[in-house]
Amino acid sequence: MMNATRTSPLHDRVAELNPQWSVVRGMRTAAGLAGDETGARESVAVADLSCLDKAGIKGPEAARWLESLGIAVPAKANAWTGLPGGGVIARLGRAEFFLEDGAAGDTAGRVRDVLGTGIAGVYPVIRQDAGIALVGRRVNELLLQTCNVNFQEVDSASRTVVMTMMVGVAVLVIRQDHQTLPGFRIWCDSTYAPYLWETLSGIAAELGGGPIGTGSLLSQAGKLE
Amino acid sequence: MSITRRDFLNGAALTIAAGLTPATQLAAQPARYPPALMGLRGQHEGSFEAAHALAREGRKFPVDGLPISETYDLVVVGGGISGLSAAWFYRRAKPSARILILDNHDDFGGHAKRNEFTLDGRRIVGYGGSQSLQSPKSLYSPVAKGLLRDLGVDVTRFETAFERGLYPSLGLSRGTFFNREMFGRDVLVTGDPGSDEDNARPNAKPLSEFVSAFPIAEASKAQIVALYSAARDPLAGVTNLDLSAEAFPYLGVREAEIAGVPARLLRAGFVGELGYEIHVPADRACALWDALMEAGSVHGIRPFGVEAQRLLRLEKGHIIIGQDTDGLTTPGEAAVDWAVKMDKPYFVGQRSLEIVQRKNPKATLVGFTLDSTNEGAVPKECHLVIRDGKIAGRVTSIAWSPALEKHVGLAFVSREIIANRGGFFIRVDDGRMVPARIAKTPFYDAAGDRQKFAA
Numbered sequence: 187m188m189n190a191t192r193t194s195p196l197h198d199r200v201a202e203l204n205p206q207w208s209v210v211r212g213m214r215t216a217a218g219l220a221g222d223e224t225g226a227r228e229s230v231a232v233a234d235l236s237c238l239d240k241a242g243i244k245g246p247e248a249a250r251w252l253e254s255l256g257i258a259v260p261a262k263a264n265a266w267t268g269l270p271g272g273g274v275i276a277r278l279g280r281a282e283f284f285l286e287d288g289a290a291g292d293t294a295g296r297v298r299d300v301l302g303t304g305i306a307g308v309y310p311v312i313r314q315d316a317g318i319a320l321v322g323r324r325v326n327e328l329l330l331q332t333c334n335v336n337f338q339e340v341d342s343a344s345r346t347v348v349m350t351m352m353v354g355v356a357v358l359v360i361r362q363d364h365q366t367l368p369g370f371r372i373w374c375d376s377t378y379a380p381y382l383w384e385t386l387s388g389i390a391a392e393l394g395g396g397p398i399g400t401g402s403l404l405s406q407a408g409k410l411e
Numbered sequence: 412m413s414i415t416r417r418d419f420l421n422g423a424a425l426t427i428a429a430g431l432t433p434a435t436q437l438a439a440q441p442a443r444y445p446p447a448l449m450g451l452r453g454q455h456e457g458s459f460e461a462a463h464a465l466a467r468e469g470r471k472f473p474v475d476g477l478p479i480s481e482t483y484d485l486v487v488v489g490g491g492i493s494g495l496s497a498a499w500f501y502r503r504a505k506p507s508a509r510i511l512i513l514d515n516h517d518d519f520g521g522h523a524k525r526n527e528f529t530l531d532g533r534r535i536v537g538y539g540g541s542q543s544l545q546s547p548k549s550l551y552s553p554v555a556k557g558l559l560r561d562l563g564v565d566v567t568r569f570e571t572a573f574e575r576g577l578y579p580s581l582g583l584s585r586g587t588f589f590n591r592e593m594f595g596r597d598v599l600v601t602g603d604p605g606s607d608e609d610n611a612r613p614n615a616k617p618l619s620e621f622v623s624a625f626p627i628a629e630a631s632k633a634q635i636v637a638l639y640s641a642a643r644d645p646l647a648g649v650t651n652l653d654l655s656a657e658a659f660p661y662l663g664v665r666e667a668e669i670a671g672v673p674a675r676l677l678r679a680g681f682v683g684e685l686g687y688e689i690h691v692p693a694d695r696a697c698a699l700w701d702a703l704m705e706a707g708s709v710h711g712i713r714p715f716g717v718e719a720q721r722l723l724r725l726e727k728g729h730i731i732i733g734q735d736t737d738g739l740t741t742p743g744e745a746a747v748d749w750a751v752k753m754d755k756p757y758f759v760g761q762r763s764l765e766i767v768q769r770k771n772p773k774a775t776l777v778g779f780t781l782d783s784t785n786e787g788a789v790p791k792e793c794h795l796v797i798r799d800g801k802i803a804g805r806v807t808s809i810a811w812s813p814a815l816e817k818h819v820g821l822a823f824v825s826r827e828i829i830a831n832r833g834g835f836f837i838r839v840d841d842g843r844m845v846p847a848r849i850a851k852t853p854f855y856d857a858a859g860d861r862q863k864f865a866a
Binding site for chain 2 (some may be wrong): 192193194195197213236251254255263292295296298299300303305314376396
């Protein structure tokens with residue numbers, strides 16, 4: 187038996203960028219990429235955060251069950267709140283939730299392990315999304331070119347969840363600033379991820395930014411190879 | 412032996428509920444603290460008398476008339492790791508549940524007991540049951556791994572806390588004892604066959620040399636050696652799942668780990684060969700692919716594309732929904748009425764199908780082969796079937812079968828053609844008419860022998 191390594195849907199794209207690999211949550215992840223990452227972040231940077239653990243859950247008892255585990259769920263639909271360790275829980279509807287752990291959390295993993303074991307009114311939703319982070323002062327210029335939602339109205343305090351189309355791809359978006367820089371998290375179906383990545387990276391490059399590794403975004407970086 | 416309810420609570424029955432810490436309670440009573448007990452701690456007195464009385468003496472223990480004084484949401488019988496895990500998962504799903512765990516021994520844990528000793532004021536914990544279990548890193552399910560994580564069990568501690576060099580350091584190695592009663596004479600065969608790569612083990616021996624000293628028939632020795640060294644099929648080499656025809660029959664569905672990846676397997680037959688569909692989380696697919704390719708390399712494994720898949724399924728007469736059917740095709744037209752359980756009380760579309768079934772379909776999907784005399788153009792998919800100068804159907808699939816050495820295909824044809832059980836014509840691009848003949852499907856391996864395990 188081998189210990190299977192997880193593979194990001196963006197692995198091949200990131201591998202072309204001379205990465206310094208690390209392993210985060212069992213997934214080979216670029217801690218850093220060749221080039222000026224600091225400069226990219228000041229403009230607009232794109233990072234692959236697909237390594238973070240995810241879980242999906244829905245059902246009439248989903249909210250109550252999550253609360254029974256001590257997880258604070260957003261009170262209304264299309265809103266998100268934080269999880270211990272830097273994760274997020276997004277309420278996608280009255281009875282559907284999406285969870286993603288930060289690098290240090292284990293809530294999504296804990297929920298996923300229990301889901302599907304016959305809990306009445308609670309059902310697992312398979313989440314195999316690619317996770318992308320956009321960070322930088324010119325991030326809104328990039329979003330204006332890719333989506334018809336006005337993300338300038340989505341501030342970090344409102345904790346709004348936006349489900350929309352971005353360059354033709356169905357995405358889930360939240361505002362998540364990084365230190366003093368504005369930022370967004372984007373999730374999409376993993377089969378569309380390379381196309382979305384290329385498009386976002388291309389526009390970011392035109393704005394003076396580009397892809398970066400995860401080292402500066404995750405509070406707990408993985409083990410470097 | 413009378414066992415009162417109070418004895419259970421004081422000894423071996425533990426209630427997991429908010430606020431109770433049974434281990435702490437027991438630790439406060441050294442005389443009753445099982446890990447501190449000395450001697451053999453397996454089936455001690457008090458653990459087997461009731462079972463023996465039932466089995467050997469035929470005694471009955473009337474329990475039906477006992478009053479019910481307490482209620483629990485869950486009663487777990489057996490406080491081994493399985494029972495304790497069941498209680499743990501139940502409590503996590505229902506945090507306020509009252510759970511009673513019953514066990515007939517003086518300690519919980521089953522085979523996973525521990526012994527505690529105090530030496531020079533220092534507490535030493537040793538194993539009082541199983542020394543170690545199967546490797547959690549590679550063989551445990553995600554659920555079991557999650558349990559270990561939740562309990563704070565650091566499996567990597569095994570690598571530093573367990574003295575794996577103890578026996579070699581004492582000059583001891585493995586051996587197998589064959590007793591006189593079973594094998595005719597007492598024989599101790601020493602040696603460690605291990606793996607070929609690991610010859611650093613004390614008294615390492617090749618498997619064949621180790622087995623050759625067994626006091627058994629030569630044929631049996633050969634079978635044992637073959638069991639361990641014969642080539643296995645790629646899938647069997649990377650999973651513990653029982654793949655035998657009896658345990659995992661055709662059209663069966665199983666869940667298992669393959670090369671450490673949680674997977675759902677379908678023993679499907681779309682291409683008509685012995686095969687499996689393996690569904691895994693997307694982020695593990697590359698790892699699984701690599702593992703299968705590596706395991707299959709000695710067998711000459713190689714990937715194949717969808718064009719080969721489409722030909723193989725056509726030889727079996729298996730339809731592709733969307734190619735051999737369209738949005739208006741009914742089960743009757745596609746000749747798959749057998750797949751629709753019309754006697755169900757209700758399903759969406761049932762009434763419409765009942766209406767359709769009362770009418771004969773204008774065209775039905777059939778298999779066909781090209782006439783052997785055809786040396787000209789070959790029809791393509793969507794070419795029209797012509798009868799008496801009128802459109803009487805269309806080709807949905809066609810391909811050259813190397814196995815059958817002829818063209819085989821599927822086509823919708825009119826009921827008049829079917830009634831005549833004969834030939835028909837397909838009009839190709841240049842307007843010529845190519846003769847074809849209805850043929851029974853499957854075209855290939857009608858008995859399905861290739862989907863069975865070799866005898």
